[in-house]
Amino acid sequence: MNDAVHVLSAGSLRHAFPAIIGVFGQETGIAVSLTLGPAGLLREQIEAGARFDLFASANMAHPQRLAAAGLTEDPICFARNRxxxxxxxxxxxxxxxxxxxxxxxxxxxxxxxxxxxxxxxxxxxxxxxxxxxxxxxxxxxxxxxxxxxxxxxxxxxxxxxxxxxxxxxxxxxxxxxxxxxxxxxxxxxxxxxxxxxxxxQPLIEYGVVIRRDADMETRHLRDFLLSARGQQILSEAGFSPAGQSERA
Missing domain, CATH: 3.40.190.10 (Periplasmic binding protein-like II)
Incomplete structure (x- = not known):
């Protein structure tokens, strides 16, 4: 899958991202490869030069650090948890x-x-x-x-x-x-x-970033994640929409 969009994702999204990828692939025909793991370790891999197109983290701090280093575009909060x-x-x-x-x-x-x-x-x-x-x-x-x-x-x-x-x-x-x-x-x-x-209760915000100079396929996947359909899939997997806080 050398031409696939390479996604590195926090492991807590393991019940959501396969469904997102499935629907996204059906609608667009774009292939996606998915690697799951602890977000801090994935961030270290990116900093060390690992191949990726989109990184989905269980916090905003790791994406913000990558953006500050010039490795990605600015992060966007795409979901919340508790x-x-x-x-x-x-x-x-x-x-x-x-x-x-x-x-x-x-x-x-x-x-x-x-x-x-x-x-x-x-x-x-x-x-x-x-x-x-x-x-x-x-x-x-x-x-x-x-x-x-x-x-x-x-x-x-x-x-x-x-x-x-x-x-x-x-x-x-x-x-x-x-x-x-x-x-x-x-x-x-x-x-x-x-x-x-x-x-x-801590405020738990999930952040997504795409690499600098990302291709259109990667941008389509990010936009799908933020779309009403993507947000619905996340909600079905136990997350809250990006605009809704889980903090009491």
Whole structure:
């Protein structure tokens, strides 16, 4: 697929981008190759010279850095998400007892890896927001957090394991998760999907950039992502439209 539009995309878009590419290809006949991974590591690959046409990140910071370096055009926010908690059902976690449960010394918290993956950055932002309002609570959460996924040294998920395998395998009691991912386990009785209180909810904006001197095919894909049809597909995958904030 040497003539395809080369897309590097945050892994949290894995349930959205294949559908976007499918509809886009049907409408335009343009081929797209897709590589998924932690957005921070993808940004490093781009900075090191990796081939790409379009980069979709789970934050705005990575696209902004590429634009500032002159590697891409200016970034555009194309979707929003929110953070929630995927917990084992018998933990008894609710939005109301979020602070007391997560700061309890015995609770094992799983997160993605800050720096490498925006999901980890957002999780630690939750802890910082909790610490600012309730001194000691956020630091307790940080001390109990284990950075288990989304890092350059994170092991891949075992074959055949579902998204909540770290909880069902007993590694952690809960995972800080994007809602777009956690919602897929809402009907599973083994888990609870719990909203984070609004006062601790980070603003999660997804940014897209295209390389400098991008061809028309790449521009068509970016425009489709921002179109009503593209936004509908993102909404169906658990994201919010670019113009709608998930922050309480």
């Amino acid at each position: 953070l929630c908690v995927l917990a084992r059902a018998d933990l008894g976690l609710t939005t109301e007892n979020f602070l007391s449960v997560l700061s309890a010394p015995a609770v094992r918290i799983g997160t993605s890896t800050p720096g490498d993956d925006p999901g980890g950055d957002y999780a630690f932002e939750v802890f910082d927001l909790a610490e600012a309002r309730y001194p000691g609570k956020g630091e307790s959460m940080k001390s109990q957090a284990r950075q288990l996924v989304g890092g350059r040294n994170s092991p891949p998920a075992p074959p055949g394991k579902g998204a909540g395998y770290l909880i069902t395998d007993g590694e952690v009691d809960l995972m800080m998760s994007y809602y777009s991912n956690a919602r897929l386990l809402e009907q599973d009785p083994s888990f609870s999907v719990v909203e984070i209180p609004g006062e601790f």
